[in-house]
Amino acid sequence: MRISLQEELDQLEASLQEEGALVLRALRGCLNALSRQDAELADEVIAFDDEVDETYIGIEEGIQSLLARQTPVAIDLRNVLAVLHINLHLERMADYCVTVAKLTKLVHDSTPDPTLTEALEDMGTRAEEMIQTALDSFADRDVASAESLVDLDELIDGANRRVVHQILSLSADPDLREWGLRMLLVSRCLERIGDHAVDIGEQTAFLVSGQFREFTDASH
Amino acid sequence: MTIIESPVQVAQQRERELPPPEQREVVFDVSGLTVRYGDNPALKDVSLEVYRNFVTAFIGPSGCGKSTFIRCFNRMNDLIPSAAVEGTILYHGEDLYAPAVDAVEVRKRIGMVFQKPNPFPKSIHANVAFGPRVLGMTDDLDGRVERALQQAALWDEVKDRLDESALSLSGGQQQRLCIARCLAVEPDVLLMDEPASALDPISTTRIEDLMHELKREYTIVIVTHNMQQAARIADMTAFFSVQIEDGRRSGILVEYDATPTIFTKPADKRTEDYVTGRFG
Amino acid sequence: MSAASLSTGRRRGVWRGRIFVGLLLLSMAVGFLALGTLCVDVLQKGLAYFDSVLLTNGPSSDPDIAGARPAILATLYLGVLLILFTVPIGVGTAIYLEEYADRHRWPNRLLELNIQNLAAVPSIVYGILGLAFLVRGLGLGRVLLAGALILTLLVLPTVIIAAREAIRAVPSSIREGAYALGATQWQVVSRQVLPAAIPGIATGSILALARAIGETAPLILIGALTFISFNPTVMGPFTALPVQIYNWTKLPDEKFKALAAAAIIVLLIMVLLLNAGAIWLRNRYQKRW
Numbered sequence: 125m126r127i128s129l130q131e132e133l134d135q136l137e138a139s140l141q142e143e144g145a146l147v148l149r150a151l152r153g154c155l156n157a158l159s160r161q162d163a164e165l166a167d168e169v170i171a172f173d174d175e176v177d178e179t180y181i182g183i184e185e186g187i188q189s190l191l192a193r194q195t196p197v198a199i200d201l202r203n204v205l206a207v208l209h210i211n212l213h214l215e216r217m218a219d220y221c222v223t224v225a226k227l228t229k230l231v232h233d234s235t236p237d238p239t240l241t242e243a244l245e246d247m248g249t250r251a252e253e254m255i256q257t258a259l260d261s262f263a264d265r266d267v268a269s270a271e272s273l274v275d276l277d278e279l280i281d282g283a284n285r286r287v288v289h290q291i292l293s294l295s296a297d298p299d300l301r302e303w304g305l306r307m308l309l310v311s312r313c314l315e316r317i318g319d320h321a322v323d324i325g326e327q328t329a330f331l332v333s334g335q336f337r338e339f340t341d342a343s344h
Numbered sequence: 345m346t347i348i349e350s351p352v353q354v355a356q357q358r359e360r361e362l363p364p365p366e367q368r369e370v371v372f373d374v375s376g377l378t379v380r381y382g383d384n385p386a387l388k389d390v391s392l393e394v395y396r397n398f399v400t401a402f403i404g405p406s407g408c409g410k411s412t413f414i415r416c417f418n419r420m421n422d423l424i425p426s427a428a429v430e431g432t433i434l435y436h437g438e439d440l441y442a443p444a445v446d447a448v449e450v451r452k453r454i455g456m457v458f459q460k461p462n463p464f465p466k467s468i469h470a471n472v473a474f475g476p477r478v479l480g481m482t483d484d485l486d487g488r489v490e491r492a493l494q495q496a497a498l499w500d501e502v503k504d505r506l507d508e509s510a511l512s513l514s515g516g517q518q519q520r521l522c523i524a525r526c527l528a529v530e531p532d533v534l535l536m537d538e539p540a541s542a543l544d545p546i547s548t549t550r551i552e553d554l555m556h557e558l559k560r561e562y563t564i565v566i567v568t569h570n571m572q573q574a575a576r577i578a579d580m581t582a583f584f585s586v587q588i589e590d591g592r593r594s595g596i597l598v599e600y601d602a603t604p605t606i607f608t609k610p611a612d613k614r615t616e617d618y619v620t621g622r623f624g
Numbered sequence: 625m626s627a628a629s630l631s632t633g634r635r636r637g638v639w640r641g642r643i644f645v646g647l648l649l650l651s652m653a654v655g656f657l658a659l660g661t662l663c664v665d666v667l668q669k670g671l672a673y674f675d676s677v678l679l680t681n682g683p684s685s686d687p688d689i690a691g692a693r694p695a696i697l698a699t700l701y702l703g704v705l706l707i708l709f710t711v712p713i714g715v716g717t718a719i720y721l722e723e724y725a726d727r728h729r730w731p732n733r734l735l736e737l738n739i740q741n742l743a744a745v746p747s748i749v750y751g752i753l754g755l756a757f758l759v760r761g762l763g764l765g766r767v768l769l770a771g772a773l774i775l776t777l778l779v780l781p782t783v784i785i786a787a788r789e790a791i792r793a794v795p796s797s798i799r800e801g802a803y804a805l806g807a808t809q810w811q812v813v814s815r816q817v818l819p820a821a822i823p824g825i826a827t828g829s830i831l832a833l834a835r836a837i838g839e840t841a842p843l844i845l846i847g848a849l850t851f852i853s854f855n856p857t858v859m860g861p862f863t864a865l866p867v868q869i870y871n872w873t874k875l876p877d878e879k880f881k882a883l884a885a886a887a888i889i890v891l892l893i894m895v896l897l898l899n900a901g902a903i904w905l906r907n908r909y910q911k912r913w
Contacts (some may be wrong), residue, residue, distance in 0.1 A: 417812040456804040478808075
């Protein structure tokens, strides 16, 4: 029953998952650019953001049209609201990838500290995991899996703190220090991507339970 | 060095997205249509195009002439002696009101379902077979009846009791029977004048789902006073309103556009007032 | 609001209601009593003579062997002819007036007016009409056919009115639905309107027939003879049951009066059967769809 509503909801979710795939690509791209100090690749990542924005706008318009025409209620309404929020989070994640790429471009000539680079690569991989888990748990409506994102976020947060520590103890070489500062921002971006992934998990829980709650309190 | 792969075609491309304006096939081309009952213009100067395999909805407050309008498409207004039609309606390029046109032939191609289900006081089979019989399409009558009932999503419910009275069916089933009756003569267009307004919500949803399926093969035009229904099922929506001139009320076409546009950013303030419920 | 306010104890309308119902019952009782008295009287007087002799013998001056066979047969023939004439003409007129005629044109309005008036004309006027135009004017003579034609004219307005009501009772949504499927006007009338109206038409026709077979005045006027011993033919002289009854009551012999009562019983049975048939038809078609 309500074939056209169901079709539209399915379409929106499919678009959302596509957007998620695009974001993962952008993240992998900017991480690769970072570790290889590849300015060209960074440029591609920046240009690629247009794709994500296009998808984002398409989903926004789809939601507006669906709400106006289908007047969804109950779980259908929560579904649409969840898609609305997740859409925003994904778009923000993509913007962070662009920031990382831009930062990479700024210091692509510098000599990196290999330990730090590895640490950042690790954080990035963790972030990739989190995005994938968030998308999968939404698709499967799996609240337990969504809640596990909190633990994964812990790891990123821990890594972020260690990176900060590392940067503070870098040598006084001005070139290295500039690189370090930029990398601080990169670390921040990756940490924020992790937070957005947790937010996506919260939307999954909202969809299933009908209650919106933060997984952790702000003191964390 | 990895280059980012070519972008995936985003799912903005809906499976059955509406064809863009250049690719739409026009079924009805209405221009300057005015309908009078005696001296009163019930409908003034309406012009629009109805496209093939679209669901087109006419919405608006009561008295705005939308029922009068839809009845022009299959010349049902001929049955009202005082009705006079000016202007033209072209059906696949042919003038529906040309003197040589046979109203019976028109109604064979353009079927109509009414607000209150009106099954004939005969058996279910006889109801569906009536159209083919009067039109001389009597080959494989049982097959025609079955196909029509299948298309109307009623076959499974009645296949074992085709000889029972049609009046023994529930309201929603009766309306689907009336739809099957229309489909049995293999029309091109289905006109529906408030088809679900006499039905309960579940039957209404079934009829709406049915329209969604039927539009693959047929062109559907529906009048509804329930604008949420139009929002749910129509591809194009026409908003009619009442205009008062010299103390006379007549219906006019205010806006006609794709349904998402009408319900998200209508161009005319009158349309916006109506769909937001601030009208009147 | 306290519970006490619901039971005020004042029951004004109740007595009025009861009186009204009482009056209704009284009216019904009067009707039943009158009918009952008639029936009892007739049965008392006529039951003795209600036997096969009555049904098989022709009339005779001897009341013990007198029967009403020719009269009964003639009444039956009249009934059949009546149906054959009134139904096509009556239904045809009704269809024309309801489905085809434009109400606003004056010939149709005149037609309608006339039909209403004709239904109220006394039957003896039809008798005079028949005598003047059919028996003498057309030269038919005093034959069964003339009697049938007169009775046709007599009940035709009733049949037309009943048929029109039956046709009007068919909802216009049925017609619209049929038109919308591409039926022509004739197809709509013949395949939807008429079949749906048949129960009403049949009921109306049978009731008209039941009235007609009891008509005496017009038949006497056009010359239903008093003494026919042979079986009637369509183009021959005839008598009818009501006429026979009338004639027997005029005879001095008490036995003939008893015979008349017996013949009345026969007539009553015929009328009752016809009415029962009409009711059965109506019920059957009401339940069917």
